[in-house]
Amino acid sequence: MYFAALLARTEDGWEASDTELDDVETLSDLADLAREASPDEDTVLVLIEQEDAWFGVVRVDGEEDPRIYVSDAAAAARSSYGEILLTDELLGRDPGDDDDLDALDLDGTEDGESDDDEDGAEGGDGAAGAAEAVPHGPVGDAEVLDDLGVSEKELRSMSGDAVGEIAEALGASDVLETVR
Numbered sequence: 001m002y003f004a005a006l007l008a009r010t011e012d013g014w015e016a017s018d019t020e021l022d023d024v025e026t027l028s029d030l031a032d033l034a035r036e037a038s039p040d041e042d043t044v045l046v047l048i049e050q051e052d053a054w055f056g057v058v059r060v061d062g063e064e065d066p067r068i069y070v071s072d073a074a075a076a077a078r079s080s081y082g083e084i085l086l087t088d089e090l091l092g093r094d095p096g097d098d099d100d101l102d103a104l105d106l107d108g109t110e111d112g113e114s115d116d117d118e119d120g121a122e123g124g125d126g127a128a129g130a131a132e133a134v135p136h137g138p139v140g141d142a143e144v145l146d147d148l149g150v151s152e153k154e155l156r157s158m159s160g161d162a163v164g165e166i167a168e169a170l171g172a173s174d175v176l177e178t179v180r
Helices: 027-036 073-077 080-085 125-133 152-157 162-170 173-179
Strands: 002-010 013-018 043-050 054-061 067-070
Touching (some): 027 054, 027 080, 073 080
Antiparallel strands (some): 002 013, 002 043, 043 054
């Protein structure tokens, strides 16, 4: 189960809105959605979480490029919403690289590679290549919320209800609860 919300910083504090990501296909679409939530070009946070698997924070400040943090890239890569956040730049890949994720089956083998071909090794070379492309653990800008009162250390240690913890640290838990 997913939850996604927008938190827009205004002169009166934080305003929250539940957001549907069904029509969002790219990070650019997500950034545009965030910018629409704040006509004054204030800070907008897009908070996305999948129950106990991963969470992501996208920060949009006016027309600047979005800043992204994802708690577990490998878990997010298995999610259509996570794939929006896991850009080539965030993962340190060249945009022209083949996407190893598309070639993987759910059992971790590549197309054309049978489970019997493993010859005792854990995973094949293709699985190791995909693991390098999408690391287990956090990726992105862990300092994305530093100036808002959530340190890198605090962000990296969050799990479970991370979105709720972030909102509480920002003083926005009441407004977030209204959209949950």
